[in-house]
Amino acid sequence: MIADPAAGQLRAALAHQLAAQGLLGDPGWREAFEAVPREVFVPCYFQPCRGRVGWRLLEGGPEWRQGVYTDAALVTQLNGSDDALEAARRGEAIEGTPTSSSSAPSLMAAMLGALDTHHGHRVLEVGTGSGYNAALLAHRLGDTHLTTIDVDPALCHRAHHALATIGRHPRVICADGAQGITADQPYDRVISTVAFTHVPPAWLTHTRPGALILIPLRFAGHGGLMALLTRGATGQARGRFLSHYGGFMAVRNTPEPARPTIRSHLLDHHPRPTDVPPEALTDAHPAAFYLSLRCPSPYTTIQFTPDDGSTGRQTWGQGADGSTFTLIPTDATTTVTATGPLWDTLEGAYTEWHDLGQPARDRFGVTAGTQQWVWLDNPDNLVTELHK
Secondary structure, three states, rough: OOOOHHHHHHHHHHHHHHHHOOOOHHHHHHHHHHHHHHHOOOOEEEEEEEOOOOOEOOOOHHHHHHHHHHOEEEEEEOOOOOOHHHHHOEEEOOOOOEEEOOOHOOOHHHHHHHOOOOOOOOEEOOOOOOOHHHHHHHHOOOOOHEEEEEOOHHHHHHHHHHHHHOOOOEEEOOOOOOEEEEEEOOOEEEEEEEEOOOOOOOHHHOOEEEEEEEEEEOOEEEEEEEEEEEOOOOOOOOEOOOOOOOOOOOOOOOOOOOOHHHHHHHOOOEEEOEEEEEHOOOOOOOOOOHHHHHHOEEEEEEEEOOOOOOOOOOOEEEEEEOEEEEEEEOOEEEEEEEEEOHHHHHHHHHHHHHHOOOOOOHEEEEOOOOOOEEEEOOOOOHHHHEEE
16 A cells, blocks of 8 residues: 555544544554554545535545545445445436445544453454444454454445555454354454444343443434443443444434425414424434433434525424424524424423433433343433333
8 A cells, every 4th residue: 555645644633633632542542543544444435515405426636635534424325335426426416315434533532442442352343334443443453353244245345455455354244233243252342333223132142241332322213322331240231321422323224204394384283382492303412312212213303494584494303103393493482383292202301301400411321131221320210111
């Protein structure tokens, strides 16, 4: 591999930035971020178009290189295939849903630090994706101590090639990560870069007592929660959510409701004031995770600003059961128009979260075993059960 001096300077600057944020306190991880070339694993990526729907492809050149070393998640695949990539190279307009990305380096650094890996640990990474995170792990631990798995053959092939390009040869397996991998078990650490609705039981049988499991979890179709669990002697695992927000794509068999449809006539359906701010429906808001925890079925939201300027930015939501809601902020308050039970559930959850003292995500935890549940402050204070 021919060294790219410009990329090397950007890589050093990114590592310095992450260290200044307190995310690379372990010198071994700083060395890994300084050494592993992200550009090899992200030779191209998609960026939202400015001023219109769709995506544009960045591949080669100064803008691409600069983007590779920004602290941002980079979309590397749309719609579960390479069709969008080939179409973009032909100059065609591209639309679609992201199905793979290279996570923001700050998020990766936070997760790798929380994983508390040491020399000799066997690590299973679920969600190979671009292979960049696997390269960081292999640099730190050595190739023979890492197994990485992804369900997408094309992603596995590209990651395997990119890893070999920089002289790394961990085991790369194309399979369903929820089923675990028996090779090299029992594992000392499991880290997932895709989000699940529960802790896969196989991970509990393929880890040793004392092992750490770091898993992003999604509830009601919404993410941002990352649980760090310790596997106990009896096969049960328990631990808290990290304070760090971590939005990951869901595993591909996760059902989600359709995007809400803008239907203006619904705005006349008995609007009323609500104390729930529209921001609480976005994953990064401090209340959003609790709303998703308390909602029994998935829902999606979009934001929409009418061209005629009749209102400000509207938030439209739709549940898997067909329930709908629309929030419209005004100078004095926010009004909601809703059909079905979904909004009452979300509004009740927001009130409950507020009455609990607005607890942060790291006051909550997960117990995973024969049964799985989320708790507040202690494992006996159940908030919701997780269904496998």
